[in-house]
Amino acid sequence: MRNLRFTISYDGTAYSGFQIQPNADTIQNRLEQAVYMLTGESVKVISSGRTDAGVHAKAQVINFITTSKIPVERWCLALNTRLPKDIVAHTAEEVSLSFHSRKAAKRKTYCFTIRSARFPDVFHRNYEYHHPTHLNVEAMREALPCLLGEHDFTSFCTVRTDKEIKVRTLYEARLETEADDLSSDGKIVRMRLIVSGNGFLYNMVRIIAGTLLQIGEGKRPSSDMQRILEAKDRSQAGPTAEAKGLTLWKVEY
Amino acid sequence: MRNLRFTISYDGTAYSGFQIQPNADTIQNRLEQAVYMLTGESVKVISSGRTDAGVHAKAQVINFITTSKIPVERWCLALNTRLPKDIVAHTAEEVSLSFHSRKAAKRKTYCFTIRSARFPDVFHRNYEYHHPTHLNVEAMREALPCLLGEHDFTSFCTVRTDKEIKVRTLYEARLETEADDLSSDGKIVRMRLIVSGNGFLYNMVRIIAGTLLQIGEGKRPSSDMQRILEAKDRSQAGPTAEAKGLTLWKVEY
Structure with missing residues (x-):
């Protein structure tokens, strides 16, 4: 198991905010779908905090636990090709399993x-x-x-x-x-x-x-x-x- | 008859370029529709030059001849409320009837x-x-x-x-x-x-x-x-x- 941390940006215009909700298109949902397309795993994407419908992010931080062995330097490109054009992953790194992007934010x-x-x-x-x-x-x-x-x-x-x-x-x-x-x-x-x-x-x-x-x-x-x-x-x-x-x-x- | 000159900006992403073409959504078409909605007149909008499909303008110059008596300082707001959000008129002025935005461009x-x-x-x-x-x-x-x-x-x-x-x-x-x-x-x-x-x-x-x-x-x-x-x-x-x-x-x- 690995904990991967990413910096992502998104144009929130088309989304009902970050957090998954029933019958709504959200950033979290798109990220989890992209990870599923890439690895076949259903991960739970954690963010530094939810953003409301229509709010944007220049450098949001997210993390999730995966069993995938894909090298960390390949993750951004692999996710970006599976994400819509208004969500882009910029940096990826492997962090300790205890890291939580919301709880650890200073x-x-x-x-x-x-x-x-x-x-x-x-x-x-x-x-x-x-x-x-x-x-x-x-x-x-x-x-x-x-x-x-x-x-x-x-x-x-x-x-x-x-x-x-x-x-x-x-x-x-x-x-x-x-x-x-x-x-x-x-x-x-x-x-x-x-x-x-x-x-x-x-x-x-x-x-x-x-x-x-x-x-x-x-x-x-x-x-x-x-x-x-x-x-x-x-x-x-x-x-x-x-x-x-x-x-x-x-x-x- | 008055000749009105405008500076306009547009996001060209959604358009088949500036110039009117059959069965295509163009900037010129949207401008002429907005003038028609405002005045009931079918004007011909002249630009400093056509821009291709997908090309943008920060400060394109256009002009057209109108018989409308609407004061020049009211035109931008009146057009903007009748234009889609990706086309915006910024300045308007009355110019001599001989002014042609393409031929006069230096x-x-x-x-x-x-x-x-x-x-x-x-x-x-x-x-x-x-x-x-x-x-x-x-x-x-x-x-x-x-x-x-x-x-x-x-x-x-x-x-x-x-x-x-x-x-x-x-x-x-x-x-x-x-x-x-x-x-x-x-x-x-x-x-x-x-x-x-x-x-x-x-x-x-x-x-x-x-x-x-x-x-x-x-x-x-x-x-x-x-x-x-x-x-x-x-x-x-x-x-x-x-x-x-x-x-x-x-x-x-």
């Missing part, structure tokens, strides 16, 4: 991308949230530092969750901006909210993003972020931002 | 993008050519300067063409490289062949790209580019590179 980084321009960018239309009116970047940036450190993130967690402990630690919460490469006026057209922490509650990054967008729109002051955090009440925060803007960027062990 | 820029890595990038999979083995960037760069200036580009033109004069002037032919933003080893993972000129023959950029890839693979010396150019013989050049790697980047007037 730090995860998510990116929520906002296109701030009158019209969408066709080439990124499935990977970013389009916001056609002005956003106040400075106000958005001021709202972020209060989230750093260890907090009870109940306000930024969907009410339909089974996790009782809502305390998480954020190491990073920043807003990067990009100007248009075609227009010379240097106007900001893309913003990336980069958030990393030791773990995330259900919908946490999307609710932080939805609240941050309201701050950028001037509907709330920057100081609302801290007030909402302290309230420990989901109804105080903004809406859950659109799934397609969210990408699992990196998982560290 | 300079066009194309970009052919190569992903040089073992596996494809899921987020760019429809917009770049995936090349899994090593490419010699220096050899590729050495091959490009000979293309600059006025030449007969017969060798880089498909044989099925009706254009008799094969002389064009190239102003720019360079290869830009990008490293992976996740890995720290600075390895090149993306190359962009940027070519601009006063006009392009049918398949010209794709045949230059196909020849350049053979040079990068070591199948031909860099000096072959000049020899092929002078031969004025399509059979001397490399294959026509895949359409999805090509994007019409910019049109200047």
